Amino acid sequence: MLSERQEKILRAIVDEYIHHAEPVGSRTVSKRKDIGFSAATIRNEMADLEETGFLEQPHTSAGRIPSQFGYRYYVDHLMVPRHLNRSDLMMIRELFASQMNEVEQTIQETASILSRVTNYTSIMLGPELYDNKLKYLQVFPLNDHMAVAILVTDTGHVDQRRITVPEGVSLTNIEQMVNLLNAKLAGVPLHRLKQTVHKELLEEFSRHVENYEYLLSMIDQLLATEAEGRIFTSGTTNILSQPEFKDVEKVKVLMELLEESDTVARLFSNQETGVQVRIGHENELEAVNNCSIVSASFVVDGRSLGTIGLLGPTRMDYQKVVTLLDVLSRNLSRHFQRIYG
Amino acid sequence: MLSERQEKILRAIVDEYIHHAEPVGSRTVSKRKDIGFSAATIRNEMADLEETGFLEQPHTSAGRIPSQFGYRYYVDHLMVPRHLNRSDLMMIRELFASQMNEVEQTIQETASILSRVTNYTSIMLGPELYDNKLKYLQVFPLNDHMAVAILVTDTGHVDQRRITVPEGVSLTNIEQMVNLLNAKLAGVPLHRLKQTVHKELLEEFSRHVENYEYLLSMIDQLLATEAEGRIFTSGTTNILSQPEFKDVEKVKVLMELLEESDTVARLFSNQETGVQVRIGHENELEAVNNCSIVSASFVVDGRSLGTIGLLGPTRMDYQKVVTLLDVLSRNLSRHFQRIYG
DNA sequence: ACTTAGCACTCGTTTTTGTTGAGTGCTAAC
DNA sequence: GTTAGCACTCAACAAAAACGAGTGCTAAGT
Numbered sequence: 174m175l176s177e178r179q180e181k182i183l184r185a186i187v188d189e190y191i192h193h194a195e196p197v198g199s200r201t202v203s204k205r206k207d208i209g210f211s212a213a214t215i216r217n218e219m220a221d222l223e224e225t226g227f228l229e230q231p232h233t234s235a236g237r238i239p240s241q242f243g244y245r246y247y248v249d250h251l252m253v254p255r256h257l258n259r260s261d262l263m264m265i266r267e268l269f270a271s272q273m274n275e276v277e278q279t280i281q282e283t284a285s286i287l288s289r290v291t292n293y294t295s296i297m298l299g300p301e302l303y304d305n306k307l308k309y310l311q312v313f314p315l316n317d318h319m320a321v322a323i324l325v326t327d328t329g330h331v332d333q334r335r336i337t338v339p340e341g342v343s344l345t346n347i348e349q350m351v352n353l354l355n356a357k358l359a360g361v362p363l364h365r366l367k368q369t370v371h372k373e374l375l376e377e378f379s380r381h382v383e384n385y386e387y388l389l390s391m392i393d394q395l396l397a398t399e400a401e402g403r404i405f406t407s408g409t410t411n412i413l414s415q416p417e418f419k420d421v422e423k424v425k426v427l428m429e430l431l432e433e434s435d436t437v438a439r440l441f442s443n444q445e446t447g448v449q450v451r452i453g454h455e456n457e458l459e460a461v462n463n464c465s466i467v468s469a470s471f472v473v474d475g476r477s478l479g480t481i482g483l484l485g486p487t488r489m490d491y492q493k494v495v496t497l498l499d500v501l502s503r504n505l506s507r508h509f510q511r512i513y514g
Numbered sequence: 515m516l517s518e519r520q521e522k523i524l525r526a527i528v529d530e531y532i533h534h535a536e537p538v539g540s541r542t543v544s545k546r547k548d549i550g551f552s553a554a555t556i557r558n559e560m561a562d563l564e565e566t567g568f569l570e571q572p573h574t575s576a577g578r579i580p581s582q583f584g585y586r587y588y589v590d591h592l593m594v595p596r597h598l599n600r601s602d603l604m605m606i607r608e609l610f611a612s613q614m615n616e617v618e619q620t621i622q623e624t625a626s627i628l629s630r631v632t633n634y635t636s637i638m639l640g641p642e643l644y645d646n647k648l649k650y651l652q653v654f655p656l657n658d659h660m661a662v663a664i665l666v667t668d669t670g671h672v673d674q675r676r677i678t679v680p681e682g683v684s685l686t687n688i689e690q691m692v693n694l695l696n697a698k699l700a701g702v703p704l705h706r707l708k709q710t711v712h713k714e715l716l717e718e719f720s721r722h723v724e725n726y727e728y729l730l731s732m733i734d735q736l737l738a739t740e741a742e743g744r745i746f747t748s749g750t751t752n753i754l755s756q757p758e759f760k761d762v763e764k765v766k767v768l769m770e771l772l773e774e775s776d777t778v779a780r781l782f783s784n785q786e787t788g789v790q791v792r793i794g795h796e797n798e799l800e801a802v803n804n805c806s807i808v809s810a811s812f813v814v815d816g817r818s819l820g821t822i823g824l825l826g827p828t829r830m831d832y833q834k835v836v837t838l839l840d841v842l843s844r845n846l847s848r849h850f851q852r853i854y855g
Numbered sequence: 856a857c858t859t860a861g862c863a864c865t866c867g868t869t870t871t872t873g874t875t876g877a878g879t880g881c882t883a884a885c
Numbered sequence: 886g887t888t889a890g891c892a893c894t895c896a897a898c899a900a901a902a903a904c905g906a907g908t909g910c911t912a913a914g915t
Contacts, residue, residue, distance in 0.1 A: 198878050211888050216879065234878050234895045274676035313650055315670040319853060323664055323672060329656040331664060331674040335615035410773060413766040421762060425754040432751060512660060539907050552859050575866045575907050
């Protein structure tokens, strides 16, 4: 356990390092208002803190920087959630006061604000459409061999896909099919559509719909569950402003990671309630072992609808970021609750 | 005018520099198979080429690098469009052999291939929906105060938006409205929808539709022409592999530029037929004065449908890039022609 | 008249050496 | 238990030296 004085010193060092990105020396700490001890005393404590693993020394004659363990302690016990400043609050107020009907739009703009306010890279995972239920299905023919299919889900998401119409299928055929599908598939989760058709409806089809063999390929195109682009990022370039990423090689690793959507999804998915902080090695992926990821999910009717998160160096302004994500996720939850509820 | 020998030398230098990114010395040139002169002779010619502005010398005792003027001459007169290698050709074949019904998907995947094959950043401008004509309009109510509107255009593009239903508007109202709008707006270009309603249809509305005042706000939401995300990029991180961008600051400038979609659209828009090469200062924007942009547009029924382009350092593999863009744009044109035609 | 070997010279890059100063650990005094 | 003082360490910066790729010029060769 840390003494009160040690905590004071650790907090001071983390604060200092977060803002100046340079090893903190004993003198710097002792000069702070909230510290009443001489540099020498601090030095002794710092040596202890290093021994216990809270601090590290880049080299013998340098100041100390927090270890990842130190950050963890800071986040868990030392930091005081800070109030947001006026202008940031205003931005958020305005965002949610404006009329945003589209889920995607809301998410994208939230991400944008988040990255602008924090100067980190923000990432948002949109809702999994996966288990949304089909509400309505429609097909518009475009010409002899092409048509547009539209799937509306219970949450109001619209999925569209262009499909090719097989030779020998008439408009009436399509209509019949669509009617039948609508009657039978309403309420079925998207990811089970195809399965349901193949297992339960084929027979029915053969009885009610002419030419049904030709229609099969069309149905399959229609019901394919697509790999969806539900990831939104903003402020990717902010990474470039961080001193820990002045080396292009490091930037590259991160950027490439951000381009792989499944990796990002895995990295940011967050089942917990409240704000979650993952520091350095607490992240599975090696590429982000010197980064921190802070995330929070937003919830409608008790079900997680998506996640909102930030990616930055381990030297992250946790105080600010945590309150910000807390506020934003609550706002998002409320916002979507109002739309869906 | 350049002598044949000078052309040979210039070509050699550009080739060499494109592949090794380092100033080319007289010895290196003289050692090439296609050159039959001693280093001393080359040196003399090089001095001349520098005087005429085709070459530059980073400093006194370094080799020469092509000037932007030199690249221009190379592109216009010296380079021989190279055949694509087998594996690249295969990739392209496969791409267009696969069934791609979605315009967006096609474009995105083409961009992806383009960046992988070239190791530059690829950018594609999708079709302007702007003057597509409305084919069909539909509204699905989601609950008492929300609905989804779907607009299908003559080219088969589907636009969707979520709208709020004003207090006091009934389902019947909506149906009436949609029917009337469909009857009156079919064939009107998207960007003139709103205008058309306000100028020509308001009176008609008041006669045929109950509660039409309440519906007005809904119509406006419905017909708003949105700023569309028609830009696709791929391989942004490739920039980071170029030696000319080993300085983070330079990367930052470019990356930030790539995040502004209107700037990108302006930079890449290309009205010409065939492949267009813009070298360094030939680009208006200062931020890309040390970059080259090569682009080609694809065409359906004589109308440009979009542009496909590459962003890289002025030291770009023009031979490869030009043929590649040529092939891809032709393929794209043919592909879309088949779908739309 | 053109080409080329030879050589002195230039200048960025790399290596070496020297200097500085922030910061430490330890000791001894308070 | 706290703090002033001091010797010590070591990265960072700067100056100096060595290196070498490449040039321009000259003079000899064809």
